Amino acid sequence: MLNLAILLQAESELLPWQQSMADFFFSDGMVTLGTWIAAGLTLFMFSFVYKDNPLFRFGEHLYLGISAGYLMSLYFFNNMKPKFFYPLMPFLDVSGDTTLNLWVLIPGILGLFIIFRLIPGWGWLSRITFAFYIGGFTGITLPKVLNGLLLPQFYATIDRIPYMVTSWDELVLLINALVLFVGALSVLVYFFFSVEHRGFVGGVSRVGIYTLMIAFGASFGYTIMARVSLLIGRMQFLMFDWIGEEIVGRIAVLFHGG
Amino acid sequence: MDKERKPSFVERFLQMDRRIIYTLVALAVAIPLLFPMGLPIKVTPEVRSVYDTIENLPAGSNILMSVDFDPASQPELYPMMKSVMRHVVRKGHKLAITVLWPNGVNLAAQCIEELKLEFPEWTNTVDYVFLGYQVGGAIVIMSVGNSFSETFPKDYYGQSTAGMPIIKEFNKLGEADYMVMFEAGNSGDWWIVYGTEVHDVPVAGGVTAVVAPQYYPYLQAKQLNGIIGGLKGAAEYEKLTEVPALATSAMDSQSMVHALIFVAIVLANIFALMLVAEKRRRAQEGR
Amino acid sequence: MQFLRKQFPVMLAFVMGMTMFIREFVPAKFSERLYYGFTNWAIVITGFAAVFAILSLLHHHMNKVRRRAQGYGYSVITILAFIQMIILGLVFSVEPRTPAGWEYQWMFVPMQATMFATLAFFIASAAFRAFRARTWEALALLIAGLIVMIGRVPIGEYISTHLGTFADWIMNNPNMAGFRGIVLGVALAQVAIAVRIIFGIERTYMGGGD
Numbered sequence: 001m002l003n004l005a006i007l008l009q010a011e012s013e014l015l016p017w018q019q020s021m022a023d024f025f026f027s028d029g030m031v032t033l034g035t036w037i038a039a040g041l042t043l044f045m046f047s048f049v050y051k052d053n054p055l056f057r058f059g060e061h062l063y064l065g066i067s068a069g070y071l072m073s074l075y076f077f078n079n080m081k082p083k084f085f086y087p088l089m090p091f092l093d094v095s096g097d098t099t100l101n102l103w104v105l106i107p108g109i110l111g112l113f114i115i116f117r118l119i120p121g122w123g124w125l126s127r128i129t130f131a132f133y134i135g136g137f138t139g140i141t142l143p144k145v146l147n148g149l150l151l152p153q154f155y156a157t158i159d160r161i162p163y164m165v166t167s168w169d170e171l172v173l174l175i176n177a178l179v180l181f182v183g184a185l186s187v188l189v190y191f192f193f194s195v196e197h198r199g200f201v202g203g204v205s206r207v208g209i210y211t212l213m214i215a216f217g218a219s220f221g222y223t224i225m226a227r228v229s230l231l232i233g234r235m236q237f238l239m240f241d242w243i244g245e246e247i248v249g250r251i252a253v254l255f256h257g258g
Numbered sequence: 259m260d261k262e263r264k265p266s267f268v269e270r271f272l273q274m275d276r277r278i279i280y281t282l283v284a285l286a287v288a289i290p291l292l293f294p295m296g297l298p299i300k301v302t303p304e305v306r307s308v309y310d311t312i313e314n315l316p317a318g319s320n321i322l323m324s325v326d327f328d329p330a331s332q333p334e335l336y337p338m339m340k341s342v343m344r345h346v347v348r349k350g351h352k353l354a355i356t357v358l359w360p361n362g363v364n365l366a367a368q369c370i371e372e373l374k375l376e377f378p379e380w381t382n383t384v385d386y387v388f389l390g391y392q393v394g395g396a397i398v399i400m401s402v403g404n405s406f407s408e409t410f411p412k413d414y415y416g417q418s419t420a421g422m423p424i425i426k427e428f429n430k431l432g433e434a435d436y437m438v439m440f441e442a443g444n445s446g447d448w449w450i451v452y453g454t455e456v457h458d459v460p461v462a463g464g465v466t467a468v469v470a471p472q473y474y475p476y477l478q479a480k481q482l483n484g485i486i487g488g489l490k491g492a493a494e495y496e497k498l499t500e501v502p503a504l505a506t507s508a509m510d511s512q513s514m515v516h517a518l519i520f521v522a523i524v525l526a527n528i529f530a531l532m533l534v535a536e537k538r539r540r541a542q543e544g545r
Numbered sequence: 546m547q548f549l550r551k552q553f554p555v556m557l558a559f560v561m562g563m564t565m566f567i568r569e570f571v572p573a574k575f576s577e578r579l580y581y582g583f584t585n586w587a588i589v590i591t592g593f594a595a596v597f598a599i600l601s602l603l604h605h606h607m608n609k610v611r612r613r614a615q616g617y618g619y620s621v622i623t624i625l626a627f628i629q630m631i632i633l634g635l636v637f638s639v640e641p642r643t644p645a646g647w648e649y650q651w652m653f654v655p656m657q658a659t660m661f662a663t664l665a666f667f668i669a670s671a672a673f674r675a676f677r678a679r680t681w682e683a684l685a686l687l688i689a690g691l692i693v694m695i696g697r698v699p700i701g702e703y704i705s706t707h708l709g710t711f712a713d714w715i716m717n718n719p720n721m722a723g724f725r726g727i728v729l730g731v732a733l734a735q736v737a738i739a740v741r742i743i744f745g746i747e748r749t750y751m752g753g754g755d
Contacts, residue, residue, distance in 0.1 A: 022642035034651030041652060045659035049280060049666050057619050063656040065623035067361065068599050069630025070649055073639050074360050075599075079393045079592035082411040083585075097418035098411065107586035111593025118600060127554040127751045133590055134742060134750045135558030136583050139565025140400065140452075142739040148455035148481075149447075150732040156479035157725055180478070180722045187726025192733075208726065213682045215723025217689025218715055219471045222488065224668055224694055226334060226467035228287070228515045229489035231665035232508045233333020234658060235287045276670045283669045297699035300709055329657040361657070364649050367641050394584075394591040401584040404577075408585065415640070474721040475728045490697055513700035515665070520695050522673045523687070530677050 032246055039242040042234055084108055157184050183211035268529045268536060279522070286518045290510035297513055299506065304477060305494040308462040308484035309345070311436055317350040319435040320428040322459075324449060327442035328361035331466045335440050337505040338464045338492035340369050342438055345499050347377050352428055353386040354406060358398060358445050363391040367414060382415075383422040390414030396448040402431045403457055432457035436483075440464040446473060450481050464491070555745040562743035603627060689715055 014022065024030060044059035086093045087101035088108075110129040116122040161177040162170050190208030193201050265273075312321070323343065327335045346353050355370075357363045370388055374380055382388070389410040392398045401409040406429050407419040419425050428434070437459050439449050446463050454461040460483045463473050467488025476482040486495055489512060492505035565583065568576045606620035614620075630645060637643040641650065678684040695701040696712025741747035 018642075021637070021644075025642050025644065025647045030647065034647060038651045038655040042655045042659045045656055046663060049663050050277075057616070058622060059656055060660075061619040061622040062626050063653065063660075064602070065626025066630050066648060066653050067657075068602055068623075069627040069634055070639055070645065070653065071360050072596065072599050072627075072631050073634025073645065074363065074391055075393060075592055075595050076635060077416070077638060078391050078410075078412070078414075079588065079595070083589050083592060086411070093418075095418045097420055104586075104589055107589035108593075110586075111590045114590070114594050114597045115600065117597065118604060124550045127550065128557065129590060130751050131554035131558040132561055133587055135561030136565045136587065137397070138558075138739045138742045139562035140569070140580070140583075142562075142566055142736060142743075143569040144451055144456065145732055145735045145739070148451040150729065150736065152455070152479050152481055153475060153725060153728050153732065156475075157729070160478075176718050179718045180725065183719055183722025184725035184729065187723055188729055191726070191730045209682055210685050211719055211723045211726065213685040214689040214715065214719040215471065215727075217686040217691075218693045218720035219468075220686065220690040221693030221697065221712075222467040222470050224516065224519060224672070225488050225490065225512065225697065226331075227661070227665040227668050228512055229334045229467065229508065230331070230658060230662040231283070231515075232287055232291070232489070232511045233504075234655075234662040235284075235291060235511075236333075236504065236508065237655070239288065239291055274673070276674075279670045279673055280666045283666055297703050299699050300702045302713065329654040330661045332654060332658050333662075361653075364639065364641060364646060365654075367646075368650070371641060392588060393595050394588045397584050397587045397591060401581065401588060404581040404584070408581075409588070416638070471716065471720050472724045472727070474716060475725040478717070478721050478725075490699075509699050513698045513703075515669070516694050516698045517700050519669050519672055520691055522669070523676050523691065526673050526676070527678055527687070 035242055035246050039238060039246075042238060046234075157181060182207060187211050266536065268532050271529050272526065272533065282518055283515060286514040287511045290514050291507070294507065295510045297510055299490075299493050299497050299509060301494045301497060302491075304485040304487070305491050306484075306498065308342070308438065308464075308486055309495065309498040311460065311462070311483060312342070312345050312349060312351070312438075315349070315351065315435055319351045320433055321346050321351045321353050322431065322434040322437040323353060323355045324358060324437070324439040324445075325355060325362050325366040326358045326445040327365075327440055327466065328359050329365065331442040332365060333504075333508075334466050334489045334492065335442065335464060336365060336369065337489070337503055338486055338495060339366070339440050340372065341492060341495045341499055341501065341503065341505070342464060342486070343369060343373055344376070344501060345495075347373055347380050347385075348499075350385075352424055354389060354424070354428055354434075355386065356389045356398070356402065356406075356410070357391040358395055359442070360391050360393075363414065383413075383417070384424055387419065387422055387424050387428075388414045389419065395445060396452050399431075399448050399453040403453065405430050430457075431459060434459045437461040438464060441469060441473075442466045443469065450476055455481060462486070554751055555748065559743055559745060562739075566743070689719070693720075 041059055041062075044055040047053055048056040082098070084104055084107075086098040087104045090096075090098045090100050110132060113125040113129045116125050157180060160173075161181060162173050165171050165174050186204045186208035188208070189201060190205040190212070193205070315321075323339075323346075325339065343353070355366055357366055366388065370386070380386065387406070389406055390413055392401075392410055394401070398409060407422075407425050410419055413419050413422075431437075431453055434457075437449070437454060439446055439461060441449075441463055442465070446465060446469070449461065453459070461481075462484040463476075463482055464486040465473055465488075467490070470485060470487030470491075473482060473485050473487075477485055486492065489505050489508055493509045496502050496506045565580070568579050603624065606623045608614075609617045609620040610624070630648065633643070633645040633648070637645060639645040639649065641647075676687060676690075678687045692708065693712050693715055695704070696708040696710075697716075701708040701712065738747060742750065
């Protein structure tokens with residue numbers, strides 16, 4: 001595989017042809033072309049708001065293809081090449097920083113087993129890979145989840161309750177600590193006691209439901225914020241980068257001669 | 259039921275064509291973009307905490323950034339990332355950048371290119387290293403506990419990381435004085451559980467608004483040192499660093515759409531109650 | 546053969562799981578090397594898995610074209626876009642100053658960002674139609690949602706500073722308590738699943754493919 005990215009050293013060390021390529025893709029004309037294409041595709045995708053239509057479907061499938069090609073190149077340059085091919089064939093690495101390491105053959109073969117799933121009758125081999133990977137990963141997660149998540153989160157739920165209340169501020173602290181303690185534990189009760197929610201457990205579960213509802217309400221408010229932000233981002237592009245600079249800006253230049 | 263009866267105003271309002279709502283939303287975004295109102299932006303403590311930490315670290319401290327989002331959240335997280343990164347560069351800290359979401363790697367590259375125009379003396383391999391993307395998510399986080407140069411043998415530009423000046427002093431997660439992660443999903447949980455908790459590194463989360471509420475338990479448990487949530491958080495950071503940019507200019511539109519949806523929900527609820535009352539009244543009259 | 550297909554994976558998962566678990570409590574150099582050796586290998590394996598994911602996506606679209614399934618023309622677009630992108634990507638890399646980087650910036654970014662931006666319209670319409678206080682639980686959700694929505698943007702502060710303070714309180718207290726419950730629940734579930742995987746009770750991760 002022709003590998004030119006390795007030649008791309010720091011920016012000052014670009015080869016002449018790379019410099020001209022960079023200049024070309026950052027040139028005014030290519031930015032204008034890009035802006036028009038981006039604006040067109042943005043409108044294609046927005047057309048879905050009205051209803052599903054061929055323009056949207058075109059954009060959707062173009063997106064899939066570009067994304068897959070981009071990802072594949074990235075996997076090659078960042079993962080396969082330096083982590084697998086170079087250790088097997090160090091002479092490929094012109095920088096000479098890689099040493100021979102035949103051990104990578106083992107994960108390499110295990111990795112190939114996953115790809116074998118595409119061949120009928122060979123798919124079961126991937127079970128060995130999954131067992132190796134998931135087994136090891138699980139062994140790592142178990143103590144880390146206990147130490148890094150469960151215990152700190154549990155302590156933080158109980159150790160914020162003040163021992164005594166002598167001032168107004170401490171009363172507020174106490175109330176907040178109780179909201180947390182009662183809220184978090186009742187959510188857990190709601191999750192884990194699958195018995196019919198009645199009596200004491202039922203009462204606690206109801207508190208859990210209300211706590212969750214408030215949390216989901218906050219999430220709802222924030223989700224609106226997120227979606228609106230994305231819309232603003234696209235509108236900023238359409239209004240300023242496209243209409244503002246590429247249409248109005250160019251017309252203005254035509255009339256005023258820059 | 260009387261089918262010929264003309265629908266009342268309440269009924270017609272509740273069955274409003276969705277395209278009217280869409281148009282109102284579009285206008286609420288577009289008008290404030292054209293005619294900014296400059297509503298004041300209040301800085302929340304969780305954002306100030308991130309700013310203060312970066313501000314108060316001695317110059318030349320090691321900072322790790324993880325770029326874990328893709329263009330789907332670019333309008334929210336890109337301005338935030340740029341603002342925080344600018345602050346880090348301005349303070350003269352060393353910066354290592356990793357990427358766990360493949361589609362985000364070029365966004366980080368673009369951000370670096372833009373900042374280089376602002377800070378021409380900011381040097382690759384000395385002041386910063388852009389490690390790029392590595393496949394594996396949580397596994398990558400575990401692996402950077404050992405070494406950046408083994409996890410990322412080549413940086414984004416294809417150079418060997420092993421010999422870089424910055425890597426000599428800053429080659430693993432444990433050597434970071436502070437970490438800021440930009441998260442659009444749950445990779446932030448992984449960073450906390452498998453990374454910063456294990457190696458005892460203070461960390462802050464710059465997160466999309468969708469996931470922001472679920473990061474608050476970490477903040478309270480002091481497993482996070484701050485949260486920059488959504489575009490509003492980005493605007494707060496722009497205010498703190500005194501470089502207002504995209505996020506700040508978006509805040510008026512953000513406010514207007516929120517106000518619009520607020521009014522719509524409240525009116526819909528009031529009218530729904532009125533409709534119930536109306537139906538009850540009609541049922542009584544009909545009896 | 547049957548042993549390799551059925552029993553061996555379960556045994557391997559057990560051995561790997563127990564090794565990595567016990568290793569955590571052995572403060573020795575070799576224990577650390579074991580840990581980082583595993584993560585290093587796992588990164589290589591994940592690389593192959595990632596390639597597999599892309600290949601199966603293409604496989605799906607190739608099949609659609611081969612069977613001339615409905616809308617197979619769109620699949621042709623996906624395949625062509627993939628082929629040109631991977632050629633440009635592998636020859637010139639995907640950095641911003643390359644052809645593939647240019648396509649990323651001007652085609653991929655706007656499309657993905659817009660896909661999610663359209664949700665703003667749908668969420669606004671859905672909020673208007675469906676967000677009703679029909680029960681007390683729904684009322685709690687509604688009130689918390691409204692206060693956070695308006696209190697966390699500048700206009701809320703502009704109307705009244707108390708709105709912002711109240712929104713902050715909701716975020717840092719009841720919201721946090723709810724998500725604390727969820728985090729604890731998820732952590733407990735993770736521990737339970739880990740134990741089940743190591744002891745071979747949970748085997749769904751192996752998938753089909755017999």
